[in-house]
Amino acid sequence: xxxxxxxxxxxxxxxxxxxxxxxxxxxxxxxxxxxxxxxxxxxxxxxxxxxxxxxxxxxxxxxxxxxxxxxxxxxxxxxxxxxxxxxxxxxxxxxxxxxxxxxxxxxxxxxxxxxxxxxxxxxxxxxxxxxxxxxxxxxxxxxxxxxxxxxxxxxxxxxxxxxxxxxxxxxxxxxxxxxxxxxxxxxxxxxxxxxxxxxxxxxxxxxxxxxxxxxxxxxxxxxxxxxxxxxxxxxxxxxxxxxxxxxxxxxxxxxxxxxxxxxxxxxxxxxxxxxxx
Numbered sequence: 001x002x003x004x005x006x007x008x009x010x011x012x013x014x015x016x017x018x019x020x021x022x023x024x025x026x027x028x029x030x031x032x033x034x035x036x037x038x039x040x041x042x043x044x045x046x047x048x049x050x051x052x053x054x055x056x057x058x059x060x061x062x063x064x065x066x067x068x069x070x071x072x073x074x075x076x077x078x079x080x081x082x083x084x085x086x087x088x089x090x091x092x093x094x095x096x097x098x099x100x101x102x103x104x105x106x107x108x109x110x111x112x113x114x115x116x117x118x119x120x121x122x123x124x125x126x127x128x129x130x131x132x133x134x135x136x137x138x139x140x141x142x143x144x145x146x147x148x149x150x151x152x153x154x155x156x157x158x159x160x161x162x163x164x165x166x167x168x169x170x171x172x173x174x175x176x177x178x179x180x181x182x183x184x185x186x187x188x189x190x191x192x193x194x195x196x197x198x199x200x201x202x203x204x205x206x207x208x209x210x211x212x213x214x215x216x217x218x219x220x221x222x223x224x225x226x227x228x229x230x231x232x233x234x235x236x237x238x239x240x241x242x243x244x245x246x247x248x249x250x251x252x253x254x255x256x257x258x259x260x261x262x263x264x265x266x267x268x269x270x271x272x273x274x275x276x277x
Contacts, residue, residue: 003027003029004028004029004050004122004268004270005028005029005030005031005046005048005049006023006028006030006031006048006049006051006052007031007033007039007042007046007048007050007051007052008020008030008032008033008052009032009033009034009036009038009039009053009057009065010034010053010054010057010083011034011054011058013034015054016032019052019114020032022111022114023114023118028118031046031048034058035057035058035059036057036058036068037059039051039053039057039065040065040068040069040075043074043075044074044075047075047078048078049078049079049122049125050078050079050080050081050121050122050125051078051079051080052081052083052114052118053065053080053081053082053083054082054083055083055084055086055088062082062084062096062101063092063095063096063099065080066080066096066099066100066101067099069100070099076100077100078100079100079102079124079125080099080100080101080102081101081102081103081104081105081117081121082096082101082103083105083106083107083109083114084104084105084106085106085107088104102121102124103117103121105117122270123250123269123270126250126267126269127252129171129174129267130174130234130251130252130265130266130267131252131265132171133166133171133174133265134252134253134254134263134265136166136169136170137162137163137166137170137176137263137265138254138257138263140165141261155180155186155260155261156204158261159187159261160186162178162187162257162258163178163187163188163189170189172191173191173267174191174265174267175189175191175192175195175249175265175266175267176188176189176191176192176264176265177192177203177264177266178257178261178262178263178264179207179208179262179264180262181228181260181262182207183207183209183224184206184207185203185205185206185207186204186261187204188200188203188204192266195239195241195247195267195268196211196239197241197242197243198242208224209221210240211239212238212239213238213239213240216237227255228255228262231254231256232252232253232254232255233251233252234250234251234252235250235251236248236249236250236251236269237249237251239266247268248268249266249267249268249269250266250267250268250270251264251265251266252264252265253265
């Protein structure tokens with residue numbers, strides 16, 4: 001799995017090189033642009049996880065960049081972090097936030113703060129994407145319940161129908177898994193297979209327990225019962241891939257989207273994230 005991609009936009013080469021060095025050490029992939037026009041072109045082609053931009057560029061300001069990115073479907077949801085040594089009015093900041101600028105940092109920027117802010121921004125975006133994906137599947141669950149009956153369709157078939165029906169409306173970066181009351185996987189999408197390293201048909205013969213590494217494995221049943229009792233959870237969970245590696249995945253999960261069917265929407269956690277929720 002590739003690490004998160006950060007696009008640095010600054011007309012000062014030394015600043016770009018400093019940020020690039022720091023972020024690569026922190027585990028991110030980095031792309032660079034020195035102008036607003038280059039940033040727009042790179043954003044459309046690479047679709048970075050977050051953009052860090054200087055406010056004043058040679059061919060426009062941060063607001064113009066935010067506005068241009070917001071116009072296009074491929075870039076409209078990319079979160080933006082603005083770095084500036086200028087005093088910006090509250091009205092200007094509000095306009096930028098409405099166009100996707102999540103955070104303003106004051107130059108000179110503390111490097112540790114920059115890394116924390118990037119991670120936090122990516123985590124927030126991931127959570128939003130996963131919640132949206134889970135909402136899509138839950139809406140389709142209502143449709144599936146109306147179209148079928150427990151007598152005419154098995155849980156496994158209902159889960160597979162639900163994954164298939166939801167696929168076109170869920171972002172390609174989101175893995176979907178539907179499990180039964182015992183935590184056995186009933187249906188998954190291809191993204192789930194890619195994240196875990198298992199073929200989809202093999203993954204549906206496994207359970208939550210099979211993908212839970214130490215030390216979580218010791219309390220896996222307790223964690224599953226907590227989820228079932230709470231009805232909804234989100235956070236970061238270590239998952240054991242087929243190759244034995246334990247990787248942190250961000251998740252949003254809902255119990256009983258249909259009787260006996262429980263949904264998890266997952267994506268790779270932000271770079272170098274080691275906290276487990």
